[in-house]
Amino acid sequence: MVNATEVIRARLSLRRPTGGQVELLLCRPIDGGVRDARVWSGLARPASAFKRGRTVLAADGTELIAGERLGEQVTVRSKAPxxxxxxxxxEVPLPPYIRRPDGPKQGDVGDYQTLFAKEPGAVAAPTASLHFTERVLGALDARDVKRASLVLHVGPGTFVPVRNEHAEDIREHVMHGEWYDIPEETVLAIEATKARGGRVIGVGTTSVRAMESWSKTGNACGEATLFIYPGYEFGVIDGMITNFHLPRSTLLMMVSAFAGRDLIIxxxxxxxxxxYRFFSYGDAMLLL
Incomplete structure (x- = not known):
C-alpha cells in the first residue's frame, strides 16, 4: 500500500513592503483545492510579519494579505490562486534537518518526490517510498505482489516531537490533522487480500496512519488525527516498510507500537x- 501524495513547492521567500525578508510555508488550501485556492494556512517566519491585515510581497509582486490565525498557523489570501x-x-520544503547553506538545489524537486506521486498537497514526502524504483517494482510484479494506493497529504506535524512536558503521559500530545482519502478500489483490494489470507503491507507510516484511521473511524476519507503509540491494536496492516526516525517522534512510537519497543531498540x-543512514534519505526496514 503506497501513498500517492505529491510534495508541492510550498516554501515561499517573501518580503515586507519595507524590504525585510520573511518566509512562509503554505500548508493547506482553505477555500478550494490546491490549484484554485486563494486562501491558505501556513507557518510563517517571523510570525509578527503576518499580523492580521498586513501585506507581504512575492518576488513577482503578488500581494498576500494576512488573515486570522489558526492555532500555530497564519492564513493568507491573494486576489488570484x-x-x-x-x-x-x-521551493520544495525539505525537512528541517536537511540544510542547504548555498540554497536549494534544482535536483531537490525530483529527489524529494516518490515514484507514486500523483496528487499534489503534501509539504513532506512519504519517504519510505523513495526506496522504490522501476527495477524494484518490476521485481515485485514478477512475484505477483499486488499494489494499491491511497492519499495522505503529509503536513508539517510529521516533524513535531513529543514535548518533554508530555513525557510522563504521551497521550497528552496532540497530533496535527492530515487529510487522507482511500479510494473505493483500494478498500476493495484490502478486503480481498484479507479474505484470501494475504498480508497488507503499508509503505511508510503515512500509509499506515491512513489505513488505521479508516479502521478506527469507518471513514475512508477525512482528517487523520490518530496517534498510534505502544498498546495500540492495529486493525488493517500486517507489516510496514519504514525509515529510521528521529528520537521522541510520533513515527518512532508508531513503529514501536507495531513491532514492540525492545525489537525496535x-x-x-x-x-x-x-x-545505516537515518531519516528522510536514509535506509529502511521491513517490519512483519
Missing part, C-alpha cells in the same frame, strides 16, 4: 553499529 506563484517561485542499535 496561489498555485502559479508556488510553481514559479516556490535492537534494530536501531544494529543500524548505528552497521552505519
Amino acid at each position: 496561489l498555485w502559479q506563484l508556488m510553481q514559479s517561485h516556490g 535492537a534494530a536501531y542499535e544494529e543500524a548505528v553499529r552497521e552505519g
Whole structure:
C-alpha cells in the first residue's frame, strides 16, 4: 500500500513592503483545492510579519494579505490562486534537518518526490517510498505482489516531537490533522487480500496512519488525527516498510507500537553499529 501524495513547492521567500525578508510555508488550501485556492494556512517566519491585515510581497509582486490565525498557523489570501506563484517561485520544503547553506538545489524537486506521486498537497514526502524504483517494482510484479494506493497529504506535524512536558503521559500530545482519502478500489483490494489470507503491507507510516484511521473511524476519507503509540491494536496492516526516525517522534512510537519497543531498540542499535543512514534519505526496514 503506497501513498500517492505529491510534495508541492510550498516554501515561499517573501518580503515586507519595507524590504525585510520573511518566509512562509503554505500548508493547506482553505477555500478550494490546491490549484484554485486563494486562501491558505501556513507557518510563517517571523510570525509578527503576518499580523492580521498586513501585506507581504512575492518576488513577482503578488500581494498576500494576512488573515486570522489558526492555532500555530497564519492564513493568507491573494486576489488570484496561489498555485502559479508556488510553481514559479516556490521551493520544495525539505525537512528541517536537511540544510542547504548555498540554497536549494534544482535536483531537490525530483529527489524529494516518490515514484507514486500523483496528487499534489503534501509539504513532506512519504519517504519510505523513495526506496522504490522501476527495477524494484518490476521485481515485485514478477512475484505477483499486488499494489494499491491511497492519499495522505503529509503536513508539517510529521516533524513535531513529543514535548518533554508530555513525557510522563504521551497521550497528552496532540497530533496535527492530515487529510487522507482511500479510494473505493483500494478498500476493495484490502478486503480481498484479507479474505484470501494475504498480508497488507503499508509503505511508510503515512500509509499506515491512513489505513488505521479508516479502521478506527469507518471513514475512508477525512482528517487523520490518530496517534498510534505502544498498546495500540492495529486493525488493517500486517507489516510496514519504514525509515529510521528521529528520537521522541510520533513515527518512532508508531513503529514501536507495531513491532514492540525492545525489537525496535535492537534494530536501531544494529543500524548505528552497521552505519545505516537515518531519516528522510536514509535506509529502511521491513517490519512483519
